[in-house]
Amino acid sequence: MTYTLIGVYSVTYAMKSKNILNNMGYYCEIERQEKNSRTGCGYVLRVRDDPQLITGILERSGIKTSGKQTVERGR
């Protein structure tokens, strides 16, 4: 299955993002970043839906993201 990992800078933003997306019916789980970004550790949101749509929702809620990456994972 294809997922997108969207980086956020803190656990608060990760939790807020998950709440917003889940409340809107979108799948979202929180993971720790596997590889540190330039600024150091953070969290990633694992989402299934269109990443552009998801980051748009997050940005409108004032949540800054730190990049995204598409990954393939086995079921």
Added chain:
Amino acid sequence: MRQVYFDNAATTFPKPPSVAEAVKTAVEKAGGNPGRGGHSFSVNAGAKVYEVRAAAAKMFSAEPENTVFTQNCTHALNLAIKGIIRPGDRAVISSMEHNSVARPAYALSKQGARISVAAIGRSDEETVKNFRAEITSGVKCVICTAASNVTGRVNPIRKIAEMCRSEGVCFIVDGAQACGTVPISLGDGMNFLCTAGHKGLYGPTGTGLLISDGKYALKTVIEGGTGATSGELEQTGFMPERLESGTVNTVGILGLGQGIKYVETMGMQRIRAHEEELCDILIDGLKTIDGAKVYRRGERFVPIVSFNIEGIPAPALSNALSEQGFALRGGLHCAFLAHKTLGTLPDGTVRFSPSAFSSEKDVYALINSLKKICKTGV
């Protein structure tokens, strides 16, 4: 001897059983360090802390990221006051401030800030007029308590906020006695609302909140590990972590979550009505005691009654009450400026502050004890 607790303005006691249960569960099950790892312990603890953050934010009409957990209201006020005011800045405080405002303001004045005091007047109108006279060009910040911890008087926060907004002045409110007792939120127009978690919100001691509208970025007083942007030496700019360096008080925070739920479930208005009734009973009782003086001047009050009995210094009277099984706080209540304003230095007053758990029967017993002390002396 059975002890009756009437010092809830200092900290509420007892706490609701749900708070004690949440604290126990937190110790036993929420063991991870929130925001500090990707393992399930950390993520679970982070999720639970976030739940409380979101509930507190909702209660005060804030965003979760602008809701900072602190140790207490004094901590929150220090973060806000010292985060805004710099040497050379001008600031205004009210004449009824607790030391949690007056002392940081005094400390800043020694570093070159210019602090002036606006008198709380006989009426709200007079108070607003006094603030208007002090909020002149160049004032950066106004700090005012929403309700006095000595007299319980509620101040016209909304009107002061309007003035501050129109003058572009930052407004910090001390909500220690108001939050959980009277409706107050960022909707009233302040930029920062500071409060304790362990008073009207019925959380454990060691909890407080700094709530902001996000308009002002605070200079930090404490820097350190935040779990965010750890690869930079510069303190993270992301809120609330920017102001929450070090491991947060997960156990206290989860207890606070249940305290907030308790207030919401019981209803703030219902709790206040009960406490006001107990205050009225005491005030009526004090009217029957020769030489009793109640310090209540103003239009609205939170459930606090400050009083004195002629010829008995407040500390001696509270000691005598303690010996008879009643816990009331006598003295200056960490509010030198307020007592100076009231003319009650050096001994202060005796303060009665009930909670949702206080009973009428115990207030009548307190009145009888006061009468006995007046008859026999201390």
